[in-house]
Amino acid sequence: MRKAFMGVRLRRLREERGLTQVALARALDLSASYLNQLEKNQRPLTVPILLKINAVFGVDVQLFSEDEEARLIADLRDVMADPGLDEEIALTELREIASNMPAVGRAIVKQHRRLRQASERADALAMRLGVGTEEHEPAQLMPFEQVRDYFYAHHNYFAELDEAAEKLFAAARLTVGDCAAGLKRYLSDRLRIQVVIEAPNEQTHAQRSFEAPARVLRLSSTLMPGQLAFEMATQLAYLEMGDTIDKLARDAASGSEETYRLARIGLANHFAGALIMPYGRFFEAAERLRYDIELLRQRFGVGFETICHRLSTLQRPNARGVPFFFVRVDRAGNISKRQSATDFHFSRVGGSCPLWNVYEAFSVPGRILTQLATMPDGRTYLWIARTVSRGHGGYGAPSKTFAIGLGCDMSHANRLVYAKGLDLKDQSAAVPIGAGCKICERPACPQRAFPAIGRRTAIDENERRFTPYPVA
Secondary structure (H helix, E strand, C coil): CCCECCHHHHHHHHHHCCCCHHHHHHHCCCCHHHHHHHHCCCCCECHHHHHHHHHHHCCCHHHHCHHHHHHHHHHHHHHHCCCCCCCCCCHHHHHHHHHHCHHHHHHHHHHHHHHHHHHHHHHHHHHHCCCCECCECCCCCCHHHHHHHHHHHCCCCCHHHHHHHHHHHHHCCCCCCCHHHHHHHHHHHHHCCEEEEECCCCCCCCCEEEECCCCEEEEECCCCHHHHHHHHHHHHHHHHCHHHHHHHHHHHHCCCHHHHHHHHHHHHHHHHHHHHCCHHHHHHHHHHCCCCHHHHHHHHCCCHHHHHHHHCCCEECCEECCCCEEEEECCCCCEEEEEECCCCCCCCCCCCCCCCHHHHHHHCCCCCEEEEEECCCCCEEEEEEEEEEEECCCCCCCEEEEEEEEEEEHHHHHHCHHHCCCCCCCHHHCEECCCCCCCCCCCCCCCCCCCCCCCCECCCCCCCCCCCCCEC
């Protein structure tokens, strides 16, 4: 683990509380000279000192986390990839801002998002007034993207939902791995709701349909027991946690009705996963089984994707799991789900990297693939990828297939069963990937699909290279 020099953050913490160096040093049981060296980045912050800061001030040590710094760097890179900026900012400069001036960095990201949203609203208004052109179409932030950003900002963890789900699990006397019967009983006895499992409507193929006036919850007979439990838990979220979900959804929506409704669905699904996989039991099992997804599936009675999604939410302050990045993609490279408890995320500009093993998973359906992958900033990740397929009806009926990716920083890889047989110390074994071709800094990638934004391409009609779009 590299040394953590966090002098600026420590000094800001002291100034926010109106303390002198002597007073803070006394509170932390340090000498004033040692604290002075910490604030000047002449000494690194150690774990014992971080624990003292947490004990004395109640400050989450995430404030001094390298992962938090890397998340900010990733966000700043997205800002600087804006085609409207006529300036190339080096990664070292962004790292300097994130490390020594994190509040300034967060302000830059926030202002850029506000500017982008204002620009999108102006573009939309221009189009409605008929002054837009085909060459100037609005790059409107879609409601699902707003919800995605909201979950990302919260590290994919909502304490009020997780804690309430754990209490309800106990109150309803549910059983790990077989929640469906208990949830059906709870809905009937406590809420007077009849659960009917029947063949799906041939027109809508609805898996869940709630008739509020009749107090009837209809579920598709094509669902597996774990899926039945999840759908009942989702409906229960709306009924039992409506006020909490409503408050969080309005916070995510910023006035957009469609974003609000999508956020409610996402938050209800979050609660459902937390109910059938209660935090304490799931966290203990994940640690004990070394995050073996197949064994966790057998233990909790749900599918591969559901387990992966739940693993990406284990960020309770006093019981943190491996901070995972969860993603679901289709064959065309469209990312339909993206949840992150860590700093890693692919850019919103220009898609993702074709060298990522999530795409290779389609060539070997149902098999778990592992990959060590290094990003341009030097950070290495362990990735797990596997396809999942779902369908309805009989022969010839439509089905859908996705690849699920679950990744974590190399510093956590030895906690995973999937690191077995991999040489985690051999950096040359890692595949160099990027956040997306348009912002990727790798100059000699033969798989590059677009020239990098903000960098001039070397164009020579008398020469053809193996690497496309060489940088001038």
